[in-house]
Amino acid sequence: MTLQNGSVISTQSCSGTADKNSNLRWDLSPEEIRHQTQRLILRIKQAYDTVGSLDIGKVCFENTLQVIANAKADYAASRHVLDFPQYVSPCKEVRVASTEADKCLSDFDVEVSMRADVFQRLIALQVPLTIILLLCDQSIHRKACDASTVSAPCSAGLARCQRRSSKLQAFTEKQSGDLLPESERFLGRLIKLGKRNGLHLSKDIQEEIKSISKQISELSIDFNQNLNEENTVLLFSEQELVGLAESYVNGLEKTEDGRYKVTLAYPHYFPLMKRCHVPETRRKMEMAFHSRCKDVNTAILEQLIELRARLAKLLGFSSHANYMLEMTMAKNSENVARFLVGEQERQYLLSLKEDDCERRDLDFDGQLYAWDMPYYMNQVEQVKFAVDKDKLIEYFPLEVVTEGLLSIYQDLLGLTFQQVEDAHVWHDSVKLYSVQDSVTGEEIGQFYLDLHPREGKYGHAACFGLQPGCLGHDGNRRMPVAAMVANFTKPTSSWPSLLQHHEVETFFHEFGHVMHELCSRTRYAEFSGTQVETDFVEVPSQMLENWVWEKEPLRRMSRHYKDGSPIPDCLLDKLIASRVANTADQTLHTKDRADTAAEFAKHSKDILGIPATPAGGYDGQYYSYLWSEVYSMDIFFSRFKKEGILNPKVGREYRRVVLEAGGSVDGMEMLKTFLGREPCQDAFFQCKGLTQTITEQNSH
Numbered sequence: 001m002t003l004q005n006g007s008v009i010s011t012q013s014c015s016g017t018a019d020k021n022s023n024l025r026w027d028l029s030p031e032e033i034r035h036q037t038q039r040l041i042l043r044i045k046q047a048y049d050t051v052g053s054l055d056i057g058k059v060c061f062e063n064t065l066q067v068i069a070n071a072k073a074d075y076a077a078s079r080h081v082l083d084f085p086q087y088v089s090p091c092k093e094v095r096v097a098s099t100e101a102d103k104c105l106s107d108f109d110v111e112v113s114m115r116a117d118v119f120q121r122l123i124a125l126q127v128p129l130t131i132i133l134l135l136c137d138q139s140i141h142r143k144a145c146d147a148s149t150v151s152a153p154c155s156a157g158l159a160r161c162q163r164r165s166s167k168l169q170a171f172t173e174k175q176s177g178d179l180l181p182e183s184e185r186f187l188g189r190l191i192k193l194g195k196r197n198g199l200h201l202s203k204d205i206q207e208e209i210k211s212i213s214k215q216i217s218e219l220s221i222d223f224n225q226n227l228n229e230e231n232t233v234l235l236f237s238e239q240e241l242v243g244l245a246e247s248y249v250n251g252l253e254k255t256e257d258g259r260y261k262v263t264l265a266y267p268h269y270f271p272l273m274k275r276c277h278v279p280e281t282r283r284k285m286e287m288a289f290h291s292r293c294k295d296v297n298t299a300i301l302e303q304l305i306e307l308r309a310r311l312a313k314l315l316g317f318s319s320h321a322n323y324m325l326e327m328t329m330a331k332n333s334e335n336v337a338r339f340l341v342g343e344q345e346r347q348y349l350l351s352l353k354e355d356d357c358e359r360r361d362l363d364f365d366g367q368l369y370a371w372d373m374p375y376y377m378n379q380v381e382q383v384k385f386a387v388d389k390d391k392l393i394e395y396f397p398l399e400v401v402t403e404g405l406l407s408i409y410q411d412l413l414g415l416t417f418q419q420v421e422d423a424h425v426w427h428d429s430v431k432l433y434s435v436q437d438s439v440t441g442e443e444i445g446q447f448y449l450d451l452h453p454r455e456g457k458y459g460h461a462a463c464f465g466l467q468p469g470c471l472g473h474d475g476n477r478r479m480p481v482a483a484m485v486a487n488f489t490k491p492t493s494s495w496p497s498l499l500q501h502h503e504v505e506t507f508f509h510e511f512g513h514v515m516h517e518l519c520s521r522t523r524y525a526e527f528s529g530t531q532v533e534t535d536f537v538e539v540p541s542q543m544l545e546n547w548v549w550e551k552e553p554l555r556r557m558s559r560h561y562k563d564g565s566p567i568p569d570c571l572l573d574k575l576i577a578s579r580v581a582n583t584a585d586q587t588l589h590t591k592d593r594a595d596t597a598a599e600f601a602k603h604s605k606d607i608l609g610i611p612a613t614p615a616g617g618y619d620g621q622y623y624s625y626l627w628s629e630v631y632s633m634d635i636f637f638s639r640f641k642k643e644g645i646l647n648p649k650v651g652r653e654y655r656r657v658v659l660e661a662g663g664s665v666d667g668m669e670m671l672k673t674f675l676g677r678e679p680c681q682d683a684f685f686q687c688k689g690l691t692q693t694i695t696e697q698n699s700h
């Protein structure tokens with residue numbers, strides 16, 4: 001693929017600054033993965049041992065915080081060569097070795113996080129600094145007072161005072177280095193994490209915490225690996241797939257006897273559940289989807305629940321146990337939020353079902369099943385907004401979307417992407433891009449695009465940070481590297497890869513995370529890229545989703561796959577107007593959402609800036625999602641929508657204030673800087689409650 005304003009360059013020509021470039025290798029053998037994992041562990045352990053064995057009276061910035069920072073930067077840059085192949089390697093043995101490596105490294109993470117010796121030295125580094133600063137202050141103050149009590153200033157006294165104060169200052173600097181705000185934040189964070197791990201508790205309890213944490217992380221890895229290795233295929237005849245778009249059916253592989261192979265991957269599962277007219281096909285699919293790895297994973301889940309409850313209790317979090325549990329459960333079980341359908345809506349969906357059954361000559365039993373929900377919700381959408389998705393999809397060939405998307409991000413953030421020719425990658429369908437600042441020409445990072453499903457590959461869309469954009473041990477900047485992994489239908493010889501609009505949205509969202517990683521310019525690996533507060537991490541990407549609901553960007557990302565014609569205006573208008581139904585379709589029905597917003601408003605003060613607590617029956621995960629939506633809507637409407645959604649000035653400012661800072665600054669501080677005021681909820685409520693206004697605005 002050729003980029004709009006990017007030519008293809010070779011790997012050699014972009015490796016001018018050798019130490020900055022990534023030397024990521026994706027061809028390690030299982031043996032090499034095992035070997036390098038052990039070496040990495042040994043190297044990092046040595047650094048921690050050095051810090052842990054320091055005379056506690058001699059700790060200073062250089063021999064403690066800096067050593068840990070260097071070790072962390074090394075670790076973050078070396079780890080993903082070992083643990084990332086489990087998601088993408090075409091070779092099963094490599095995936096297995098990489099999963100093993102991930103387990104070893106996760107065990108090691110637990111071990112490192114439980115280093116009480118290092119924790120004590122960090123405390124020692126923090127405590128005297130405060131005392132020294134206090135003493136220094138008092139002593140200067142007292143001397144100054146002493147001096148002022150004598151009628152003529154005593155020059156000897158003043159000199160002694162100055163000498164002493166500069167001596168104290170030198171001492172402080174030696175102890176702390178130039179303790180920049182980011183260093184102070186780093187120290188504070190290490191100590192906070194130590195306390196969360198109970199390092200201030202008794203030795204026995206620490207040991208127990210350690211063993212539980214290890215078990216939890218191993219079980220989580222197994223759980224995910226089971227899902228990745230899931231390869232169930234269901235076979236359906238053409239009649240059993242009635243209702244599905246031509247593009248969907250043509251994209252399916254066939255068996256020798258002419259039946260179609262449907263997998264349980266999202267791009268197969270969701271369209272079928274929404275569109276297939278045959279209830280029996282949807283039922284089979286729903287059953288298979290919900291029994292993915294059922295036997296093994298149910299057992300794992302049960303163990304996880306028990307271990308987490310025990311851990312929460314040990315850490316004194318008993319009142320928060322449910323909360324923690326909910327958060328992690330939702331994360332691991334991929335429990336997509338159930339539709340909350342009120343009685344009125346249920347009756348309406350049932351009436352649709354009755355009509356449908358009559359039309360298709362099916363039995364109507366007056367029940368609404370799980371496999372009916374996506375199908376009839378989709379009909380509601382069709383009835384309300386009449387977006388012809390079969391037509392729409394023809395305007396989103398993957399290459400056109402990719403080209404448009406990359407060009408929008410480049411223009412907006414002031415970046416230039418160039419595809420790296422003959423790049424070293426893990427599969428020949430993967431592409432590598434070099435990212436430069438479009439003004440200075442400096443290469444700031446690299447990213448991979450791995451967009452099609454393969455056997456054994458990670459089944460969802462996600463961004464993986466592979467190297468942090470921080471300072472190395474030599475003080476030189478390290479280049480961030482990230483990968484976008486997705487599962488967009490592969491083009492076949494007779495059919496192009498066409499994207500549904502929601503897939504375009506996913507692409508835009510995940511690529512937003514990639515940019516968050518890539519623009520990172522922090523001092524410490526700990527704060528690089530998306531390592532921000534949990535309720536801030538989705539904000540930049542959610543904000544950027546707005547672009548796929550606006551005319552100009554949509555035009556840039558679309559073209560009919562046959563004749564290259566643009567999307568007709570009427571279709572575009574209908575698509576944009578359907579945004580409301582789309583959000584409803586994603587999580588909740590509109591009516592419940594409105595209630596949620598009111599509920600949310602009532603409690604908003606309580607949860608402002610505080611980790612979300614469950615209230616009114618909504619889980620933390622959902623609150624956190626809502627909360628980031630408040631921020632992202634505020635950013636979008638108050639700056640971009642006002643000053644131009646493709647305005648490079650705003651885009652660059654966004655890059656500098658929000659993306660470059662990573663987690664080195666509080667999310668709230670970044671927001672205030674970018675907005676020029678405290679964030680507020682007006683845009684959010686406008687978007688949720690006054691949808692009419694937004695829709696009208698959009699159709700202009």
Ligand SMILES: [Zn+2]
Nearest residue numbers: 509513538541
């Ligand atoms: Zn995301």
